[in-house]
Amino acid sequence: xxxxxxxxxxxxxxxxxxxxxxxxxxxxxxxxxxxxxxxxxxxxxxxxxxxxxxxxxxxxxxxxxxxxxxxxxxxxxxxxxxxxxxxxxxxxxxxxxxxxxxxxxxxxxxxxxxxxxxxxxxxxxxxxxxxxxxxxxxxxxxxxxxxxxxxxxxxxxxxxxxxxxxxxxxxxxxxxxxxxxxxxxxxxxxxxxxx
Amino acid sequence: xxxxxxxxxxxxxxxxxxxxxxxxxxxxxxxxxxxxxxxxxxxxxxxxxxxxxxxxxxxxxxxxxxxxxxxxxxxxxxxxxxxxxxxxxxxxxxxxxxxxxxxxxxxxxxxxxxxxxxxxxxxxxxxxxxxxxxxxxxxxxxxxxxxxxxxxxxxxxxxxxxxxxxxxxxxxxxxxxxxxxxxxxxxxxxxxxxx
Numbered sequence: 006x007x008x009x010x011x012x013x014x015x016x017x018x019x020x021x022x023x024x025x026x027x028x029x030x031x032x033x034x035x036x037x038x039x040x041x042x043x044x045x046x047x048x049x050x051x052x053x054x055x056x057x058x059x060x061x062x063x064x065x066x067x068x069x070x071x072x073x074x075x076x077x078x079x080x081x082x083x084x085x086x087x088x089x090x091x092x093x094x095x096x097x098x099x100x101x102x103x104x105x106x107x108x109x110x111x112x113x114x115x116x117x118x119x120x121x122x123x124x125x126x127x128x129x130x131x132x133x134x135x136x137x138x139x140x141x142x143x144x145x146x147x148x149x150x151x152x153x154x155x156x157x158x159x160x161x162x163x164x165x166x167x168x169x170x171x172x173x174x175x176x177x178x179x180x181x182x183x184x185x186x187x188x189x190x191x192x193x194x195x196x197x198x199x200x
Numbered sequence: 201x202x203x204x205x206x207x208x209x210x211x212x213x214x215x216x217x218x219x220x221x222x223x224x225x226x227x228x229x230x231x232x233x234x235x236x237x238x239x240x241x242x243x244x245x246x247x248x249x250x251x252x253x254x255x256x257x258x259x260x261x262x263x264x265x266x267x268x269x270x271x272x273x274x275x276x277x278x279x280x281x282x283x284x285x286x287x288x289x290x291x292x293x294x295x296x297x298x299x300x301x302x303x304x305x306x307x308x309x310x311x312x313x314x315x316x317x318x319x320x321x322x323x324x325x326x327x328x329x330x331x332x333x334x335x336x337x338x339x340x341x342x343x344x345x346x347x348x349x350x351x352x353x354x355x356x357x358x359x360x361x362x363x364x365x366x367x368x369x370x371x372x373x374x375x376x377x378x379x380x381x382x383x384x385x386x387x388x389x390x391x392x393x394x395x
Contacts, residue, residue, distance in 0.1 A: 074285035090269035097262040
């Protein structure tokens with residue numbers, strides 16, 4: 006059985022949980038409190054959750070690589086070459102142009118005191134978060150999912166922090182197509198919420 | 201024939217060029233001067249190079265998604281499930297934990313005036329860049345390539361900005377395993393330099 010090391014409030018850790026639930030893949034959840042502890046660094050020298058541990062003890066970090074590993078060859082992954090590349094297009098977009106703003110703004114709002122100097126970063130993070138949401142809005146106004154007509158791990162990757170963007174002060178009201186897509190994701194079989 | 205839209209000094213644009221050269225894939229190179237121009241935004245609403253245009257006019261952005269598209273089913277991609285996930289592990293590491301520091305430090309040093317306020321970001325970017333290089337050093341001291349014994353698109357993704365990290369003031373001297381790996385990459389058949 007897989008072991009998934011993660012933190013409960015992390016969208017990145019929610020991604021593989023949601024995929025595993027929807028695929029009916031059994032796993033054990035282990036909560037990590039310190040990603041810089043030597044025991045955890047042995048599993049991921051980059052010191053980040055989530056990590057998926059396989060039966061042989063080998064460890065796979067990076068939320069979107071774990072999604073790929075779990076979903077390859079299942080209905081959660083595109084079955085054609087361009088579809089697979091388009092899933093990755095959106096998953097790299099998520100990690101480079103979306104998560105560093107949407108998730109980081111949320112983390113600062115939720116986990117720093119009101120007088121933290123980090124709060125000075127919020128306006129810039131929120132503006133970049135809105136840029137990412139505008140790109141999603143444009144796409145989702147034309148297509149029901151990230152990759153055409155079919156729900157996939159690309160949708161899971163982007164759902165993880167989009168659905169809770171308002172936690173970081175990034176309003177979703179201007180994005181009706183994004184909000185309709187969030188509802189379509191929530192309506193998927195075996196959907197589980199982040200918390 | 202593919203068309204690759206890019207900028208000559210961009211490591212992200214070098215990645216698909218290097219892969220295409222090594223795979224013997226024909227492509228036309230089109231230099232982009234303004235990624236916010238309407239004509240380019242029609243190709244990538246996220247306003248970033250590179251973009252790969254296919255014969256039917258459809259456009260694929262995100263350097264590492266393009267690498268995947270070009271390399272799937274070739275010797276530049278792992279042929280087993282865990283190997284493919286490990287390639288993606290390193291490619292997501294590159295986009296999240298390496299490029300935003302190593303490439304951005306280089307860009308600031310090369311493209312801002314000496315009195316630019318952006319230079320105040322350099323110490324933090326360089327420190328985070330060194331963190332990424334330490335993770336690579338630990339891995340490459342044990343394995344010849346990102347994914348075991350075989351050169352792959354994960355090595356291309358990480359070579360792109362690692363080989364020129366010193367442009368951004370990030371010394372490679374402390375990383376002998378990384379430097380030996382850079383040499384192994386340069387020794388690959390049909391290797392072409394960035395510039």
